[in-house]
Amino acid sequence: METLPPLPIFPRVVLVVLVLASPVRASVEELQASAAAHPNLLHQFTFDGADDIERRQDKAGNGGDLVENFTEGTTAADLTYGAVGWDDTSDAVGTFRENPGPDISPNGRSAAFRIPSTTIPMTFSFEIIFQTFEAELSGGNFNLAYLLANRSADGSGRGYFLMQGSSEQPFGSDGSDLASLIGNSFSPTNEVTLAETVEPNHWYYVAGSYSTDGASTTFTNYIADLTAGETTLGVLGPTTVSGGYSTETGPFGVGTRYDGTGETLNGLIDEVNLYGAELSQAQFQENLNLLTGGPAPFIITEFVYDPDADTATITWNSTLRVNYAIEESEDLVSWNEVADAVGEAGKTTHIEMNVPENRQIYYRIKNLDEAEE
Ligand SMILES: [Ca+2]
Ligand SMILES: [Ca+2]
Ligand SMILES: [Ca+2]
Helix, strand or coil: CCCCCCCCCCCCCCCCCECCCCCCCCCHHHHHHHHHHCCCEEEEECCCCCCHHHHCCCCCCCCCCCEEEEECCCCHHHCEEEEECCCCCCEEEEEEECCCCCCECCCCCEEEEEEEEEECCCEEEEEEEEEECCCCCCCCCCCCEEEEEEECCCCCCEEEEEEECCCCCCCCCCCCCEEEEEECCCCHHHEEEEECCCCCCCCEEEEEEEEECCCEEEEEEEEEECCCCCCCCEEEEEEEEECCCCCCEEEEEECCCCCCCECCCCEEEEEEEEECCCCCHHHHHHHHHHHHCCCCCECEEEEEEECCCCEEEEEEECCCCCEEEEEEECCCCCCEEEEEEECCCCCEEEEEEECCCCCCCEEEEEECCCCCC
């Protein structure tokens, strides 16, 4: 029979618990229901259905059904309907592009989708769940893949709401970004870089909200790498650029250029929601929570005291990139910061502390990025 060793006399620990409400169920289906209930939902693409026509339907019922878009002899066989999505509650669709290869027709083979005709209003938001198969687009003049895009008839108003690649010069030199570019200039002055690199085969949740008067546009973007376990949105912006996106009635590319000539995503799209309003960060975070179950509760999950080394190792549920302070106290009244840490992926952070001998020490972990009430 195993005998447990006597417990060492070790410092008592205060568990600082901040309980965050997290939904019990989390799924793409939950996000779909949230989008469907939004009063400003413009178009919704879930890529679910009994046949391919139904899979291309605008589930918002606003006449935005997708059409297939092929260049250079590609066919429906180059699209993948009924692909496995972020979870098993909803299908994704696969779009195609040769990589490396020429990115615009002629001689660029690609297959994706467009809304033939829609009107994007002066306040607008999108959210998308997608993955790319390519870390970097190459072989073309611009090395761009449009995920969601429109453009005004005279070419001035670019609504490149989300694209892989960038406008960095020389053109085509940075085909590894995720970016949003709006307005009258295809240049970094009109572009927000959401990510300098993307992980191929990782599902991303990306969103943005936009407001334009035609002369200038202000927008904010949000991103989370779902596959990496990110549960808190990264925020880019708000940014103001010159010019606007197209608010004319016209085509809208989903996985390809607005006019259907190529520059297509080689990857998977699970969900697209387009809204005729500026959605808030809180709304997008709530929708992300519906996908992930929300950030892990902020709790200390393990405390290990080593009496020989006089060290304590504290482990807690951390959020990626969030800053934390480790504080100690002998009387629970005055607290001194003794270490700091930045949250890691995988939701736990460990820190090893040196514990003074013959003293009773309390520890607590503070989230420095959370505003104090
Ligand atoms: Ca879907
Ligand atoms: Ca890059
Ligand atoms: Ca870049």
